[in-house]
Amino acid sequence: MDQTLLMLPGPTTVAPRVLRAISKDVVNHRSAIFGEIYTETTELMSDVFKTQNKSYLLTGSGTAAMEASIANIIRPGEKVLNVVGGKFGERLRDIVKAHGGESVELAIEWGDAVKPQEIKEVLDENEDIKAVTVVHNETSTGVAAPIDEIGKLLRNYDALYVADTVSSLGGDRVDVDKDGIDICFTGSQKCLAAPPGMAAITLSDDAWKVIDSVDSNTYYLDLKKYRKSGAGTPPETPYTPSVTLIYGLFEALQVIKEEGLEKRINRHETAAEATRNAAKALGLELFPKEEVSSATVTAIKMPEGVTDKQLRGTMRNEYKVELAGGQDHLKGNIFRIGHMGNITYKELAITFSALGMTLKKLGFDIDMGAGVSAVSESYI
Amino acid sequence: MDQTLLMLPGPTTVAPRVLRAISKDVVNHRSAIFGEIYTETTELMSDVFKTQNKSYLLTGSGTAAMEASIANIIRPGEKVLNVVGGKFGERLRDIVKAHGGESVELAIEWGDAVKPQEIKEVLDENEDIKAVTVVHNETSTGVAAPIDEIGKLLRNYDALYVADTVSSLGGDRVDVDKDGIDICFTGSQKCLAAPPGMAAITLSDDAWKVIDSVDSNTYYLDLKKYRKSGAGTPPETPYTPSVTLIYGLFEALQVIKEEGLEKRINRHETAAEATRNAAKALGLELFPKEEVSSATVTAIKMPEGVTDKQLRGTMRNEYKVELAGGQDHLKGNIFRIGHMGNITYKELAITFSALGMTLKKLGFDIDMGAGVSAVSESYI
Numbered sequence: 001m002d003q004t005l006l007m008l009p010g011p012t013t014v015a016p017r018v019l020r021a022i023s024k025d026v027v028n029h030r031s032a033i034f035g036e037i038y039t040e041t042t043e044l045m046s047d048v049f050k051t052q053n054k055s056y057l058l059t060g061s062g063t064a065a066m067e068a069s070i071a072n073i074i075r076p077g078e079k080v081l082n083v084v085g086g087k088f089g090e091r092l093r094d095i096v097k098a099h100g101g102e103s104v105e106l107a108i109e110w111g112d113a114v115k116p117q118e119i120k121e122v123l124d125e126n127e128d129i130k131a132v133t134v135v136h137n138e139t140s141t142g143v144a145a146p147i148d149e150i151g152k153l154l155r156n157y158d159a160l161y162v163a164d165t166v167s168s169l170g171g172d173r174v175d176v177d178k179d180g181i182d183i184c185f186t187g188s189q190k191c192l193a194a195p196p197g198m199a200a201i202t203l204s205d206d207a208w209k210v211i212d213s214v215d216s217n218t219y220y221l222d223l224k225k226y227r228k229s230g231a232g233t234p235p236e237t238p239y240t241p242s243v244t245l246i247y248g249l250f251e252a253l254q255v256i257k258e259e260g261l262e263k264r265i266n267r268h269e270t271a272a273e274a275t276r277n278a279a280k281a282l283g284l285e286l287f288p289k290e291e292v293s294s295a296t297v298t299a300i301k302m303p304e305g306v307t308d309k310q311l312r313g314t315m316r317n318e319y320k321v322e323l324a325g326g327q328d329h330l331k332g333n334i335f336r337i338g339h340m341g342n343i344t345y346k347e348l349a350i351t352f353s354a355l356g357m358t359l360k361k362l363g364f365d366i367d368m369g370a371g372v373s374a375v376s377e378s379y380i
Numbered sequence: 381m382d383q384t385l386l387m388l389p390g391p392t393t394v395a396p397r398v399l400r401a402i403s404k405d406v407v408n409h410r411s412a413i414f415g416e417i418y419t420e421t422t423e424l425m426s427d428v429f430k431t432q433n434k435s436y437l438l439t440g441s442g443t444a445a446m447e448a449s450i451a452n453i454i455r456p457g458e459k460v461l462n463v464v465g466g467k468f469g470e471r472l473r474d475i476v477k478a479h480g481g482e483s484v485e486l487a488i489e490w491g492d493a494v495k496p497q498e499i500k501e502v503l504d505e506n507e508d509i510k511a512v513t514v515v516h517n518e519t520s521t522g523v524a525a526p527i528d529e530i531g532k533l534l535r536n537y538d539a540l541y542v543a544d545t546v547s548s549l550g551g552d553r554v555d556v557d558k559d560g561i562d563i564c565f566t567g568s569q570k571c572l573a574a575p576p577g578m579a580a581i582t583l584s585d586d587a588w589k590v591i592d593s594v595d596s597n598t599y600y601l602d603l604k605k606y607r608k609s610g611a612g613t614p615p616e617t618p619y620t621p622s623v624t625l626i627y628g629l630f631e632a633l634q635v636i637k638e639e640g641l642e643k644r645i646n647r648h649e650t651a652a653e654a655t656r657n658a659a660k661a662l663g664l665e666l667f668p669k670e671e672v673s674s675a676t677v678t679a680i681k682m683p684e685g686v687t688d689k690q691l692r693g694t695m696r697n698e699y700k701v702e703l704a705g706g707q708d709h710l711k712g713n714i715f716r717i718g719h720m721g722n723i724t725y726k727e728l729a730i731t732f733s734a735l736g737m738t739l740k741k742l743g744f745d746i747d748m749g750a751g752v753s754a755v756s757e758s759y760i
Binding site for chain 2: 003004006008010011013014019020022023024025026027028029030031059060061062063064066067091094095098099187189195196197198216217218219220221222238239240241242243244245248316322324325
């Protein structure tokens with residue numbers, strides 16, 4: 001009764017069967033039995049990435065995978081084109097700098113998506129760009145970038161294509177092989193709906209060629225070591241992995257397999273449409289341009305005269321629904337509804353029922369049922 | 381009936397109450413409720429470290445904490461004295477090199493412990509050593525270093541004292557404040573008996589002074605960011621932590637508090653003595669010098685004519701007891717019995733019962749009960 005509904009862009013609600021899976025006894029991570037679990041989990045990850053390439057598991061958050069994607073491919077002074085339209089684009093840029101790289105920043109207005117043509121122009125002006133980083137789903141602004149079109153463009157350039165799909169994989173269209181993504185990574189606690197603490201990364205032959213030519217700037221995240229250990233007998237990780245969280249990721253990937261990836265993505269798109277329509281029905285304004293809005297998280301402008309504490313505080317304390325706030329300069333200016341993972345009309349009915357009551361309490365003259373009605377229209 | 385008993389130097393068997401704790405629903409890691417869990421867990425960690433300094437939690441294995449201890453304190457070219465008497469001493473040395481530092485290696489014979497006088501000589505020959513790394517409990521050889529005596533010595537030098545207590549904290553004597561350790565870290569899956577995947581680190585004011593003067597060579601493990609987020613309202617981590625594993629660590633630390641740290645360490649020492657005596661009673665030879673042998677893991681020479689596969693394979697497949705093998709050049713030459721975490725006479729009775737039968741099967745003319753008898757002598 002008292003349980004809080006997480007409507008966050010991660011961590012998302014973890015299914016009971018996944019929570020049961022993680023409470024199994026821990027096995028030796030240097031044993032054949034673990035080798036099997038590890039191999040099956042990485043193969044299921046490659047299925048979700050839609051790639052023939054191998055995947056690797058990192059014990060750490062999505063940021064660990066972000067750093068692995070950069071620290072293994074650049075030498076000090078080398079150039080990376082960072083598309084930056086939000087907090088996670090900034091993070092990839094900062095990681096390039098932390099490892100001595102030169103970030104060529106392509107700044108996009110927060111709330112808008114990059115156009116392939118803009119990337120083309122920067123690439124044509126700079127011959128020596130080693131990699132291009134694109135955040136598929138900018139969690140901070142609720143914007144999705146056209147990673148497929150960018151992929152088509154980048155086929156004509158030598159630069160590696162690094163795509164951050166932390167908050168999209170398993171919830172929005174990602175096709176690593178078709179889109180020619182060289183390095184793609186994600187976190188466990190977003191659309192995959194596993195507990196937080198694991199990240200997965202997959203790499204193309206071109207990416208490995210670059211990695212083999214560079215001395216890694218990191219030890220824990222040195223991908224050459226993961227490749228070597230992963231090819232061992234039994235397959236393993238270079239350092240003690242979180243066996244517990246791998247149980248969880250494995251089970252969450254089984255859930256995805258049972259649902260079917262295509263169906264799952266359609267379900268996310270329906271939830272996103274329902275969320276946008278319900279927000280508008282309650283008189284709220286979306287933050288991003290609607291045509292570039294995310295399939296997994298919706299950013300909404302804070303209504304005039306309302307503080308973050310009033311809106312999210314009431315949602316949390318009175319109605320037990322946890323929404324996300326804005327980050328950095330968007331703090332207090334937007335709030336975000338995550339609709340990733342195992343989201344159906346039920347969670348959205350609860351969320352917009354609560355949001356209707358919250359807005360009414362805060363003095364808005366609205367039809368409290370309009371949000372839930374709009375949700376129903378998307379699902380009927 | 382089919383459950384395998386883990387007698388490894390990590391991961392160790394996780395108590396059912398800890399396994400239940402991790403299957404709780406994941407909460408928002410940017411909320412007051414998580415802030416409380418985080419704060420209480422870090423305070424319990426500081427209690428186990430025996431320090432007034434704050435502790436920080438890293439989502440990652442002990443190796444992540446090893447890297448954090450180095451990457452935040454050195455600039456390229458700066459010197460670190462690495463005491464190397466096994467695989468984990470080597471790892472700290474390699475991390476220094478990976479971050480462009482100059483490792484001054486003090487090589488100790490594998491199976492022996494460093495003497496403070498040896499460290500003194502290197503320090504007196506090299507004025508510009510910025511830090512000294514010591515592995516308290518060298519998991520690969522079953523040797524414990526005298527971290528208290530080394531602490532006394534290092535009070536007379538400016539170099540930071542970095543102590544790796546990954547496989548000792550919570551099972552052997554560690555007193556961060558009394559021993560003047562500047563940077564101390566551990567992993568969740570060793571003597572703390574929590575699931576693998578979390579690491580904890582604590583830092584002195586002197587350590588922070590150095591960290592504040594250096595640009596971190598890492599992003600995910602940038603400790604300045606952990607300090608800043610940890611001091612926030614609510615306290616939090618800079619990147620999504622494994623809320624799930626923090627539940628587990630918190631519960632495992634409660635178990636330690638209930639047992640009492642002193643009693644817990646005595647229990648480990650008894651288990652170590654019982655293991656050594658039981659191994660000798662079965663005609664086996666210890667690998668390290670007995671006076672420097674570890675309280676948490678015992679390394680034993682592989683009996684002549686026996687392969688690792690025969691001994692550990694029989695133990696695993698016939699008797700469902702999982703032991704660890706040797707690493708690197710010790711592969712096949714030693715095997716290791718971990719007696720860390722929640723180990724009592726029961727687990728040792730099983731282990732030495734199984735080892736007696738295994739040796740008999742492998743053709744040794746021994747009294748199969750002699751091991752268990754020796755265990756009993758230590759516990760009566």
